[in-house]
Amino acid sequence: MATRLEAAEPRAGGVTARRRPALGRWLGAAFAAAVLALLVWAARAVDWAQVRNALQQVPPGTLLLAALLCAVSHLIYSTYDLVGKRWTGHPVAPRRVMLITFISYAFNLNLGSLVGAFAIRLRLYAREGLRQPVPTQVLALSLSTNWLGYGVLAGGLFLGGWLEPPPQWPVSGTALQVLGGMMWLIAGAYLALCRWAPRRDYVIRGHEIVLPSIQLAGLQLLVSAANWMTIGLIVHVLLQGAVPYGHTLAVLLVAAVAGVVAHVPAGLGVLEAVFVALLGPTLGAPTVLAALIAYRALYYLMPLVIAAVAYFTLEARSRR
Template identity: 70%
Template sequence: MPPHPVEDVRHRGASHGPLTARDPIPAQARVHWGRWLSAAFGLAVMALLVWAARKIDWQEVLDALKQVPATALVAAGLLCVLSHLIYSSYDLVGRAWTGHTLPVRRVMLITFISYAFNLNLGSLVGGIAMRLRLYAREGLKHPVPTQVLALSLTTNWLGYGLLAGLLFLMGWLAPPPEWPVSASALRGLGALMLGVVATYLALCAFSPRRELRLRGHAMVLPGLRLALMQLLVSSANWLTMGVILYVLLQQGVPYGTTLAVLLVAAVAGVIAHVPAGLGVLEGVFVALLGPSLGHGQVLAALIAYRALYYLLPLALATVAYFMLEARSRR
């Protein structure tokens, strides 16, 4: 049986003692290169932010916000705060699993920053590179950050699989005739998703081996209690995101339909590899809800959603990120 993640961390951490004469790179040189790399990473982040800002029609954002009632905007804004708080707890599951001792508030801040950048700039920048970098800044040594990241990604898609599986299987989403996926195929996909979730839980509960290998990649399974916690927090986050859009759409369609369309749009954005899913989210919602609600109402709700859930958190995360960078340099 492979070692528990905590034992593995301690074993690997023992090799990171003081430098000796055998170290190929002197400490001063490593600090020098570390500063250059930090500056380069910071510049890359700024360049990506400028690129993302230039892609946004800010006047359109303001016009769309004016079309949504103030009460709906306030309610949606509060729900956005709740959703980001729930997502920020994803890495707390990894903290409990690996046994690292970073403070809870610091873990949640790192997760919030990476999630905001992930939403706007793509998973490679926010979900992976930035999260690993911030954890390394806090002193977590390999393989702890990658273990936390792997568990967080699994957490996100575990809740997705449960909710999408249930909604697709129950027929909450009626695909348009021109779509290549029929209603029966969508139900079959829902059943497959539920089967994957059930298999994961069964492996966490009963597998005698804690490590699985798939195409050369090792995956260490948590226990059933942590797996159920993964399912709970992820489902809560996806449900909250669905409520945000339901409120912004002014309850024009049933909540189950709104959530099902969001889940389809989420996976379409991942497949399209478009930063922030620009155009993909709107295209899916307009295709599925436009005929019943009108394209104008749907687009106004989605632009308001982007402003509240994507752009405002990105502004806060940018400030928090550079504050962490400045703190680590000090």
């Protein structure tokens, strides 16, 4: 269990969070502006009547299967904080932990990490009587869990050549393979440290890193990989198997990190831009956009409605 984390220092991915350098903020803003300009340009070129027709042609059975997979994914993600509960040993009941994780995840998807992952999650844990630094320790492990599985899956797919960038992209297939190898090295180093490091906590360049046991790290990898693979399967189902599952998953992973870098709430438009760029030439933009509209409705909006009702119910009970 980590014991050195101060209450005012939330950690991300097991590392003490600090303000990003000014250069990083400017680069992020420039990237976001470029993405938004690309989205405006792309939206003007889309035949939305064809998108509507493609959406109407999605079979009801496909939508039902995708909805069931969405429920499975949200259930898997809700176990992330159970890993943190085991790590910290806090007394909140597992059922309540999963509910808090589900609510924060739904808000995170739609409104961004500052609202969902941080504000709502920490508020609900405070309502349960958890004192700092335990809630931020749980949050840190949840974030590192999410990106550990991402790195292993994305690294494997990039190394395996599942994603071939378009000719106009500045990144080549070889560069993606190098990136995949780096992801595997980072994930492997994390697991090796969790297994063989003589100490559990380190301070590197002013950042505090607290390592879980190798058993918990393995559990992190298992649940995160399962969740990312389930999300990829949802999009693959909505695309009705038009492209190989591995290719769909690789595109999803690229779109996910692009949405994070762009700092656009819910990755709105970024996900669509990446999928249209990589799959549009093969499937057609209307077909791809129709699948993604259905995906957003099932994976983002429906859980948000349920999470909002649950959140306000918990708030009302707390006031009483």
